[in-house]
Each structure stands twice: as structure tokens, then as C-alpha cells.
Amino acid sequence: MKIKDTVGIDMSKLTFDACIHSNQENREFKNTKKDYKKLVDWAYKSSDLSKESILFVFEHTGLYSHCLSVYLTSKNIPFLLVSGLEIKKSMGMVRGKSDKADAKLIAKYGYRMRDEITPTKLSSxxxxxxxxxxxxxxxxxxxxxxxxxxxxxxxxxxxxxxxxxxxxxxxxxxxxxxxxxxxxxxxxxxxxxxNERILNNFKLITSINGIGPQTALFIIAYTANFTKFKTYRKFASYCGIAPFQNQSGTSIRGKTKVSHLANKKIKTLLDLCAKTSIQHNTEMKIYYEKRVAHGKNKMSTINIIRNKLLSRIFAVVNRNEPYVDTMKHAA
The missing domain is CATH 1.20.58 (Methane Monooxygenase Hydroxylase; Chain G, domain 1)
Structure with missing residues (x-):
């Protein structure tokens, strides 16, 4: 779709404020299914642009934004769920705070990013x-x-x-x-x-030595059964295990390191899986011991193993074949 106008929505428990970017009209609604219809009707009527080119944008606030997401999905109305931190970073220096001002800023964020936006699709x-x-x-x-x-x-x-x-x-x-x-x-x-599709991916993931049921379920849930992330590298970034450079000009030459912006739970699970693999997977054990023996940092080696495991998870799902331990067969 070609986005030409955005409706910014600042969600809260009982009410939410909405602002149309093109004409800056603002209105408050109750956080109920009845008012969701009022919101859509008001937005389409107040905007000078066609409803096919209007995108609703709001912050991901858990249960408070869930019902609106479900309603818009049921009506095939395009919307974008976005991280609150991402919106905050895009606002620059802001003085004061109010729900109306936040709705306006969210609409502005959506309009600025309109050429890069892919509307949100809810998980099953x-x-x-x-x-x-x-x-x-x-x-x-x-x-x-x-x-x-x-x-x-x-x-x-x-x-x-x-x-x-x-x-x-x-x-x-x-x-x-x-x-x-x-x-x-x-x-x-x-x-x-x-659900045969989810069960199949669960079996594929747990075929990898070191990956347990809880880790498999978390990865299935947070990748929307491998539909939200196309590559393991993108999911590694989301989990906080992808290393990033820390350099600028000639004065800053920091070590490559992972970002603190991450899904900490999945990162912890992958860390446990990596340590389990070092103990029970011959290939990973040899790799870990060899790197450490050459003076490499232990934590960076564990992080490499976390990435190796994540790479294997995406590989078995993409190939639709269980993992084969080639070293075990060679032995």
C-alpha cells in the first residue's frame, strides 16, 4: 500500500488519544470495541485522503493495545505496532508530555517513516x-x-x-x-x-543438541513461527547476541560488542543452550576448548556458539529437515 496519511494513537488503559497527521485533528476515545469503530469512522471521515492510503500507528503496550490490534486485523485495516523506545528516540528533544502531544508525535513518526513501513501482521x-x-x-x-x-x-x-x-x-x-x-x-x-505447522518446527528445533523445549517454544512464539524474521542474523540482533562495531573517527577504537537492547529472556535461554552444548556436544566442546587455548575471550566464544545454534535453528526450519550431527556419524 502507498501510505499518504497516518493516524497516531497514544494508548492507555481506559482511553486513548488519536491524531490525524494531515490536518492535525485530535480526539479522545474509550479503549473499547465500540469506540474502535468510532475511531475508524472518524479517521476516514476527517482525512481528505482515501481510506486505502491511511495507516493507523500506535505503541505496543501489551494488553492495552492488543484489543485494538485484533479489531483492526479483523477489519483488514492496515496498522503499525511500534516499540515505545523507537518512537521516543525519533522524537528528539521534547519539552513536556501529554496524551494529545504524544498522539501527534506518533502520527508524525509514522508519516516520516511511511516509505519504509511494513504494516503489522498479528501472530496466529x-x-x-x-x-x-x-x-x-x-x-x-x-x-x-x-x-x-x-x-x-x-x-x-x-x-x-x-x-x-x-x-x-x-x-x-x-x-x-x-x-x-x-x-x-x-x-x-x-x-x-x-497445530501441525508449529509442532513440526518444534520437533525440528529440538533435534539440535543443546536446544530444549522451553527455548524452542520461546523462539517459535517470538518469531511468530519464523514469519517475522527472514534470517537468523536479524533475530540474533533482536536477541542481543549480534556483535556491533564500536568505532568513530580516529579517536574511538572500541571493542566489537553486543547491544544492551535485546530480548533478555531469549538471550539468557540461548546462553544456557550454548553452555549445555559445550558440555554435551563434542563439536562445540572441541571448538570452545580450541579457541580458549589460543587465548580467545571465553564470553566471546560462548556468544559465537549462541550464534551457531541460532543459525542451525533457522537452517533446519528453512530446509524442513532435522539436524544431523555429522561428527557423531563420522565417529
Whole structure:
């Protein structure tokens, strides 16, 4: 589509402000399905340009922006979900803040970037469900870890017969959370079994030595089952494991390093996978030991292995063939 006008939307929990870039008209709406229709009707009526050339642009704010995304998708209306940080960086120096001003700036951002924009396509319902369940599992595991750590210290310090309720309650919470984590994992596996395309990619990814089920699910969820990222290098950048140069002129000659802007959870998972591969994958173990023996930095070597694993993940999915350990066969 040829974008000629943009509607910037500043989302919040109960309401949102919208601004049309071409004429700077501004209006507030409720964050409800009824007002989503009012928003679209108002935008098409107020803009002097055809509705086919109008793009709705708003910040990705999780649940607050999800319903609007679903509504626009159901009506085949083009829209762009964009990172709040990206919008903030594009604004330059701004004094003061208000929802109306933010909506205006978002519309301006969309109009400036109109020639480079690809409208957002939502992930399938199954992929979104997996992502939500993964986040829920992460919270449950964190809570369980907190109870385990607390219980361990209290058992070490406190007298058991004087603190029976304190200790038994935490034991029950750990048991209950473990049960809930298992239920969440079972639900994710049910979703996988009901979707042949996702299940196939899951099997392909886990065929790689060192890649576990949780890492496979996270990668499927955050790549929208390998539709959002065309190459592993782009996803590596998203994960924060792609090295970037740090040089400028003749005075700055910094080391090549990864960016702190990353999906930290996937980065952590890939780090664990890399370390597992070093222990259990002969090829990776030999590679790691050889580089370290030549004086190479251990962390940079682990990062290379993270990239190797990610490259293999994209390769098996693109070829639609499970990974073959050639060194194992050679042995």
C-alpha cells in the first residue's frame, strides 16, 4: 500500500488519544470495541485522503493495545505496532508530555517513516497463546524459586517445632506452584499437537543438541513461527547476541560488542543452550576448548556458539529437515 496519511494513537488503559497527521485533528476515545469503530469512522471521515492510503500507528503496550490490534486485523485495516523506545528516540528533544502531544508525535513518526513501513501482521492465536503461557510459566517459576530459597534459609536458621505453620505453608505453595507449572506446560503441548505447522518446527528445533523445549517454544512464539524474521542474523540482533562495531573517527577504537537492547529472556535461554552444548556436544566442546587455548575471550566464544545454534535453528526450519550431527556419524 502507498501510505499518504497516518493516524497516531497514544494508548492507555481506559482511553486513548488519536491524531490525524494531515490536518492535525485530535480526539479522545474509550479503549473499547465500540469506540474502535468510532475511531475508524472518524479517521476516514476527517482525512481528505482515501481510506486505502491511511495507516493507523500506535505503541505496543501489551494488553492495552492488543484489543485494538485484533479489531483492526479483523477489519483488514492496515496498522503499525511500534516499540515505545523507537518512537521516543525519533522524537528528539521534547519539552513536556501529554496524551494529545504524544498522539501527534506518533502520527508524525509514522508519516516520516511511511516509505519504509511494513504494516503489522498479528501472530496466529496459537502463537499468541503460547507466548502468554510462556510468560505465565516464567512468573510461576520465579515465585516458586522465591519460596524455595526462603524455605531453605528458614529451615537452616529456625527451630522446626516452633515454626510448623510457616514451613508447611511454604511447602504447600511450592507443591501447588509445581502443579500449576506442569498444567501450563501440558496446555502448551496441547496447542502444539493441535497445530501441525508449529509442532513440526518444534520437533525440528529440538533435534539440535543443546536446544530444549522451553527455548524452542520461546523462539517459535517470538518469531511468530519464523514469519517475522527472514534470517537468523536479524533475530540474533533482536536477541542481543549480534556483535556491533564500536568505532568513530580516529579517536574511538572500541571493542566489537553486543547491544544492551535485546530480548533478555531469549538471550539468557540461548546462553544456557550454548553452555549445555559445550558440555554435551563434542563439536562445540572441541571448538570452545580450541579457541580458549589460543587465548580467545571465553564470553566471546560462548556468544559465537549462541550464534551457531541460532543459525542451525533457522537452517533446519528453512530446509524442513532435522539436524544431523555429522561428527557423531563420522565417529
Amino acid at each position: 492465536e496459537e502463537e499468541q497463546s503460547i507466548k502468554r503461557l510462556l510468560n505465565l510459566r516464567q512468573r510461576l517459576v520465579k515465585q516458586r524459586s522465591g519460596y524455595k530459597a526462603s524455605l531453605k534459609e528458614q529451615k537452616r536458621v529456625l527451630i522446626k517445632k516452633h515454626n510448623k505453620t510457616l514451613l508447611s505453608t511454604q511447602k504447600k505453595m511450592i507443591t501447588y506452584l509445581t502443579k500449576q507449572i506442569k498444567e501450563v506446560e501440558n496446555e502448551m503441548m496441547t496447542i502444539l499437537k493441535d
